[in-house]
Amino acid sequence: MDQRALRALKRLGVAIAVVSAMWGAAIAGAAALLPGEYACAGSGGTILVGLGFKVLANGTYTDLDGKTSGRLTYGADGSTVSFVGGHLAGEVGRNIRGGRSFEIHTISCSHV
Numbered sequence: 112m113d114q115r116a117l118r119a120l121k122r123l124g125v126a127i128a129v130v131s132a133m134w135g136a137a138i139a140g141a142a143a144l145l146p147g148e149y150a151c152a153g154s155g156g157t158i159l160v161g162l163g164f165k166v167l168a169n170g171t172y173t174d175l176d177g178k179t180s181g182r183l184t185y186g187a188d189g190s191t192v193s194f195v196g197g198h199l200a201g202e203v204g205r206n207i208r209g210g211r212s213f214e215i216h217t218i219s220c221s222h223v
Contacts, residue, residue, distance in 0.1 A: 143170075143183075143185060143189070143192075143210055144166045144183065144192060144207065144210050144211075144213075144222075145166065145210045145211055145222055146166050146167060146168045147165065147166060147222050147223070148163070148164075148165050148175070148222070148223045149163060149164050149165070149166065149220050149221060149222055149223065150163050150220070150221060150223050151163060151215070151218050151219065151220040151221075152218065152219050152220075152221075153217070153218055154217065159218060160175075161198075162199070162215070162218065162220070163175045164197075164198070164199060165177070166183065170182055170183055171183065172194065172197060172199070173197065174197065174198045179197045179198045180196065180197050181194055181195050181196030181197025181198075181199065181200055182195045182196060182197075183195070189207065190205065190206060190207050191203055191204060191205050191207065192204040192207060192213065199215075202215050203215070204220065210222075
């Protein structure tokens with residue numbers, strides 16, 4: 112490989128590193144849910160056992176028994192979370208606060 116091609120590859124590597132760092136900062140700035148267990152409650156504070164789940168550090172979630180799993184995706188502004196696959200598939204949580212609580216329709220879910 113000639114010197115010009117090597118310089119071009121180095122510039123490309125630097126560009127990729129810069130974009131990667133910017134992308135990582137954008138993701139880190141989003142209000143992602145904290146890893147751990149979440150309980151969900153309906154009106155009057157009644158715990159809804161079937162809606163409880165665990166968020167894993169790799170961006171996935173499971174039901175409380177660990178039998179079904181899915182992944183989490185976040186809206187561009189970080190205020191919503193969508194459940195893809197698993198027992199909450201298709202649900203959208205809104206108004207994420209501090210990565211610890213949000214609502215699905217009128218149900219409130221919080222980190223325990």
